[in-house]
Amino acid sequence: MQSLNKEKEMEKQPVLTFADIIRALREHPEWLEELRKIILTTELIELPKKFEEMLVRMEKLEKKVDKIEKDVEILKQDVAILKQDVAVLKQDVAYLKGEFGRFKGKEFERTIRERYYAYFGRILRKSKLIPFEEIIPLLETAEEEKIITEDQKVSALQLDLLIKGEIKKVKKEVYLAIEVSYSLQEDDIERAIERAGILAYVLKSEVIPTIVAVEIKEEIQKSAEDKGAFVIKADF
Structure with a gap:
């Protein structure tokens, strides 16, 4: 109407x-x-309304995107903190491994020192642990006489153990310049050989470079034997 x-x-x-x-x-x-x-067609007439609705949806979407971006930023910060924590944890684990390794090495060395007669009794008779106080004067005299250098004297004094005895098979008196290492490494061999050589000059006796270890790789043992070092595998 x-x-x-x-x-x-x-x-x-x-x-x-x-x-x-x-x-x-x-x-x-x-x-x-x-x-x-x-x-106008119905679609065109409704276009402004639809455009307004689209703007509302876009605004909501922008808010969601902003929230996601903030969440992602927080997540990135959390990941960065986590990475730092993991790095610190790795350092702590590495430190603890090193400390435990040093502890094992020191404990192993103490055991060898206290029970040397049991470890070397099969190859030596009349075995005796030589206190370093006995060889310090000899090393100092050798240094004064230019037979050895100060560095060589210091190196010899860093030897783990020095044992004197007779080789059972030939009844020959020798010294064993002993490096104690839980896991045998090439540098253990080199140190034993170097220090045995220095002490041989000072003691004017045969000094056999010797390494006592728990973990021994076959190739490293062969290397030691080729260089004239004596390797003893010990249980610990």
Whole structure:
């Protein structure tokens, strides 16, 4: 009914030019909606509404993205902290491994020192642990006489053990310059050989470079034997 009344009212409005149309629409703004329905499709009419809805959705999406970015940033910080914690943990583990290794080495050396007669009794008779106090004067005299250098004297004094005895098979008196190492390494061999050589000059006796170890790789043992060092495998 309202639509019919609107049409009748439109019919009363004289329209001769485009200006008449503009004037009529200004006088009757409610006619604009009818004009839109004629000119525009439903999709175009609803486009502003849909655009507003899209803007609302975009705003919500932007908020979600902002939250995700913040969460990602927090996660990155947490990961960085975790990496730092892991790095510290690795350092602590490495330190503890080193400390435990040193502890095992010291404990092993103490056991060999206290029970040397049991470890060397099979090859030596009349075995005796030589206190370093007995050889310090000899080393100092050798240094003064330029037979050895100060570095060589210091190196000899860093030997783990010095044992004197007779080789059972030949009844020959010798010294054993002993390096004690839980796991045999090449540098243990080199140290034993070097220090045995220094003491041989000072003691004017045969000094056999000897290494006592728990863990011995076959190739390293062969290397020691090829260089003239004596290797003893011990249980610990």
